[in-house]
Amino acid sequence: MLDRTQPDHDQSAEDLASDGVPDHVAETQPAALGWRPLNWLKRAGQFFFALSFSSLTRRIVSLNLAGLVALVASILYLSQFRAGLIDARAQSLLVQAEIIAGAIAASATVQTNAITIDPDRLLDLKPGETYAGPDDYSPLDFPINPERVAPVLRTLISPTKTRARIYDPNGSLLLDSRNLENVLRYDLPPPSTEKPGIVERGMVAVRTWLNRGDLPLYRELGPENGNGYTEVADALQGQKRSMVRVNARGEVIVSVAVPVLRSRAIHGALMLSTQGDDIDQMVTAERLAILKVGGVAAAVMIMLSLLLASTIAGPVRRLADSAERVRRRIKTRVEIPDFTRRRDEIGHLSGALRDMTNALYSRIEAIEMFAADVAHELKNPLTSLRSAVETLPLARNENSRARLLEVIEHDVKRLDRLISDISDASRLDAELQRQDAMPVDLRRLLTTLVSVANETKLGHDVAVEARFEGRGPNDSFAVPGHDSRLGQVVANLLSNAQSFSEPGNKVRLTCRRARSEIEIVVDDDGPGIRDDALERIFERFYTDRPHQGFGQNSGLGLSISKQIVDAHGGRIWAENRAGPQDADGAPTVAGARFVVRLPAL
Numbered sequence: 001m002l003d004r005t006q007p008d009h010d011q012s013a014e015d016l017a018s019d020g021v022p023d024h025v026a027e028t029q030p031a032a033l034g035w036r037p038l039n040w041l042k043r044a045g046q047f048f049f050a051l052s053f054s055s056l057t058r059r060i061v062s063l064n065l066a067g068l069v070a071l072v073a074s075i076l077y078l079s080q081f082r083a084g085l086i087d088a089r090a091q092s093l094l095v096q097a098e099i100i101a102g103a104i105a106a107s108a109t110v111q112t113n114a115i116t117i118d119p120d121r122l123l124d125l126k127p128g129e130t131y132a133g134p135d136d137y138s139p140l141d142f143p144i145n146p147e148r149v150a151p152v153l154r155t156l157i158s159p160t161k162t163r164a165r166i167y168d169p170n171g172s173l174l175l176d177s178r179n180l181e182n183v184l185r186y187d188l189p190p191p192s193t194e195k196p197g198i199v200e201r202g203m204v205a206v207r208t209w210l211n212r213g214d215l216p217l218y219r220e221l222g223p224e225n226g227n228g229y230t231e232v233a234d235a236l237q238g239q240k241r242s243m244v245r246v247n248a249r250g251e252v253i254v255s256v257a258v259p260v261l262r263s264r265a266i267h268g269a270l271m272l273s274t275q276g277d278d279i280d281q282m283v284t285a286e287r288l289a290i291l292k293v294g295g296v297a298a299a300v301m302i303m304l305s306l307l308l309a310s311t312i313a314g315p316v317r318r319l320a321d322s323a324e325r326v327r328r329r330i331k332t333r334v335e336i337p338d339f340t341r342r343r344d345e346i347g348h349l350s351g352a353l354r355d356m357t358n359a360l361y362s363r364i365e366a367i368e369m370f371a372a373d374v375a376h377e378l379k380n381p382l383t384s385l386r387s388a389v390e391t392l393p394l395a396r397n398e399n400s401r402a403r404l405l406e407v408i409e410h411d412v413k414r415l416d417r418l419i420s421d422i423s424d425a426s427r428l429d430a431e432l433q434r435q436d437a438m439p440v441d442l443r444r445l446l447t448t449l450v451s452v453a454n455e456t457k458l459g460h461d462v463a464v465e466a467r468f469e470g471r472g473p474n475d476s477f478a479v480p481g482h483d484s485r486l487g488q489v490v491a492n493l494l495s496n497a498q499s500f501s502e503p504g505n506k507v508r509l510t511c512r513r514a515r516s517e518i519e520i521v522v523d524d525d526g527p528g529i530r531d532d533a534l535e536r537i538f539e540r541f542y543t544d545r546p547h548q549g550f551g552q553n554s555g556l557g558l559s560i561s562k563q564i565v566d567a568h569g570g571r572i573w574a575e576n577r578a579g580p581q582d583a584d585g586a587p588t589v590a591g592a593r594f595v596v597r598l599p600a601l
Contacts, residue, residue, distance in 0.1 A: 057305075057306065057313045060308060060309045064301050064302075064304075065298060065301060065302070065305075068298055069294075069298075071294075075290055085279060085282060085283065086244055086252065086254060089254045089279060090242040090244070090254050090256060093162065093242065093255075093256040093272045093274070094256045094258065096160070096162070096272060097240075097256050097270050097271075097272045098240075099156075100152075100156050100157075100164070100272075101259070101260045101261070101270045103152060103156070104144070104149055104152060104153075104166075105262045105267070144166065144168065144174055144260070144267060146174050146175045149166065149175055150175060150180055153166070153177060153180065154180050161275050162272050162273065163176070163177055163274075163275065164176075164177040164270065164271070164272050165177070165270075165271045165272075165273075166269070166271075167232055167236070167268055167269045167271065168267075169266060169267065171225070171226035171232065171233070171236065172223060172226060173223035173226055215245055215246050216243075216245050217247070217248070218245035218246060218247045226269070229243075229255070229257065229271065230243060231243045231255055231256060231257035231271065232257045232271050234257065235258055235259045235269035235270070235271070236259065236269050237259075237266075238259050238266055239259075240257070240258050241256070241257055242257075243256075251279075252274075252279045252283070253273055253274055253275075254273065255273035256271070256273075257269050257270065257271040257272075311346075315337070315339050315346050315350070316346065319339075319349065319350060319353055322334060322335070322336045322337055323336070323357075326357055326360070333361060334357075335354075336353045336354045336357050337350060338350060340354070369540075370425075370426075373540050373541050374418075377541050377555075378418060378419075381411040381414045381415050381418070382415070384407065385407075385408060385411040385412065385415070388407045388408045388411070389408065391404055392404045392405070392408075421557075424560060425540075425556055425559065425560050428560060428564065428567075431485075432482065432485065432564070437480040437481050437482065437568075438480070438481070438482070438483070439478045439480060439601055440478065440479050440480070440481050440482070440483045442477040442478070442479060442518060442520070443468055443475075443477050445483055445486065445487055446466055446490060446509060446511055446520070449487055449490050449491055449494065450465070450466040450494075450509060452491075453491070453494045453495075453498070453507075461503040461504060462497075462498040462501045462502075462503065462505055462506065462507055463506050464497075464498070464506070464507045464509060465506055465507075465508055466509045466510075466511070467509070468510075469510065469511070469512035469513075470512070470513065477511055477518050478518075478600065479518050479568070479600055479601060480568075480599070480601060481568045481598065482568075485564045485567075485568075486598075488560070488561070488564065489561040489564050489565060489596065490509075490520065490596075492558070492560070492561050493522045493561065493594050493596075494507060494509070496558070496594075497522050497523075497526070497592070498524075500526030500527065501525055501526050501591075502525065505525045506525070507522065507524050508522075508524075509522055510523075514597065516599065516600055517570075517597045517600055518598050518599075518600045519595065519597050520597075520598075521594070521595050522593070522594045523591060523592075524593075525590065526592055527591075528576040528577075528590075528591060528592050529544075529574055529575075529576055530544065531576075534573075534575065534576075537558050537574060538558050538561075538562045538572075538574075539555075539559060540555065540556060540559045541555040541556065541559075543555040565596055565598070568598055568599075569598070569599050570597050570598040570599065571596070572594065572596045573594075573595055574592060574593070575592075575593050575595070576590075576591070576592060576593065577590040577591045578590060579591075
């Protein structure tokens with residue numbers, strides 16, 4: 001037998017081993033010990049250490065982080081700040097180039113093969129304005145002299161981090177701000193003899209992937225190949241043009257080119273371009289800010305994911321461990337953790353596992369009790385049979401021998417009846433589980449059973465009559481179930497009623513509809529049932545037949561009937577029918593009544 005009150009002494013230790021923390025982490029310590037921060041930190045560390053090894057926790061954290069990483073990566077790759085910065089930089093360079101080109105064209109004094117300009121008046125020019133010279137200057141005699149242009153270019157380019165190049169009408173380079181004396185230079189670092197390391201190559205690859213997109217690659221052309229730059233070629237045709245490229249290191253370079261006009265004649269082209277790290281520094285700073293925000297969000301998301309996992313993975317692990325202990329220690333009752341107060345799937349799972357475990361233990365107890373009852377019931381006829389067999393050789397006359405043989409025959413029949421009923425009861429649940437429930441017409445079934453009972457009468461001169469109470473003679477009383485097993489229940493009730501009735505009496509069977517159920521009532525005119533036996537008669541191997549000899553019944557008929565009715569989702573009970581009062585005014589019993597109720601279709 002199972003001990004329902006026996007505590008699980010190993011549960012706390014195993015819970016600690018499986019969960020990483022005891023069940024009552026928040027339990028207050030004794031006042032004498034005080035608050036111990038190290039102990040609290042140790043328990044918190046054990047808690048998160050246990051969570052880190054949970055597959056469910058890793059999945060929750062990974063999926064949440066994957067979404068955040070995808071969001072941050074898309075922001076870095078598709079940042080509008082970078083596009084807006086490049087557009088703003090291109091517009092700024094165009095305005096700057098127009099000012100410088102206009103200053104070069106308007107402030108020069110014509111000399112042979114030279115241009116003389118007034119640098120102090122160039123800063124007052126606005127975009128698109130020209131500072132006109134004498135009207136008698138011929139546009140045909142206007143070559144650009146680098147020596148005259150260099151001081152102006154130096155003055156205008158020095159405050160900026162841009163590179164200026166002037167090309168003649170043929171596309172040849174006349175002047176490059178990188179080669180001017182006393183001008184701030186922003187040359188690219190010289191190529192190193194050593195190959196870049198893995199980290200540097202990785203950073204360059206990431207930056208190139210982020211910046212490249214569909215941008216063309218920037219290449220440094222020779223001084224004679226100015227027309228190789230699309231913007232310079234367009235500027236020499238009189239059009240303003242801007243281009244965005246990336247160099248081999250993944251750095252963005254914005255370049256613009258405008259024509260140098262004098263009296264509507266094109267005398268060259270001015271090209272301004274940013275340095276390799278100009279825009280990238282601002283973009284990198286913006287991306288670092290995004291990464292910082294992403295890092296903080298990732299830390300917060302990890303903490304929230306761990307807290308979420310602690311409310312999911314921890315209880316699920318405890319439920320799994322308890323189920324494993326139930327499997328290993330089936331003879332000792334193990335309680336499943338109760339999370340039914342949670343109004344979610346974990347609470348529902350906990351309740352389902354607790355109900356399943358209770359049903360399992362109840363089934364084990366029923367099997368053990370059934371085995372004990374079977375052993376007890378089989379032992380009695382075997383003991384009687386053994387005594388009769390041992391006494392048979394000592395019989396002195398035929399009468400004694402005949403009585404002993406009669407006892408042996410009685411015990412053998414009793415054993416056969418017990419074994420048959422026990423076999424039927426033991427395979428009943430499995431049979432009901434394997435078969436699918438089908439609609440059963442009780443009108444047809446009960447009519448057949450009543451006809452069989454009236455024809456056989458099973459040694460009793462007791463008739464059976466049936467009555468169906470419905471709205472019409474064609475009403476069907478249908479229930480879901482197994483017709484053979486339901487027929488076994490009714491046949492058993494009719495047989496019992498006949499056996500307790502006096503010869504010449506009748507057994508009455510009534511079938512009616514009671515709301516959503518079908519009710520079957522079997523009445524007899526027998527002595528009734530003792531009040532203390534109204535419930536016990538449905539127990540296994542219990543029999544109360546004072547008018548019959550010992551061992552004539554196995555006591556399993558009503559128990560099997562109750563088992564069948566319960567499997568069909570119905571109820572069965574017994575009661576006594578009230579008769580007229582006796583001379584003393586006390587109520588009498590008119591007979592027994594068995595009531596079966598089954599869910600209707």
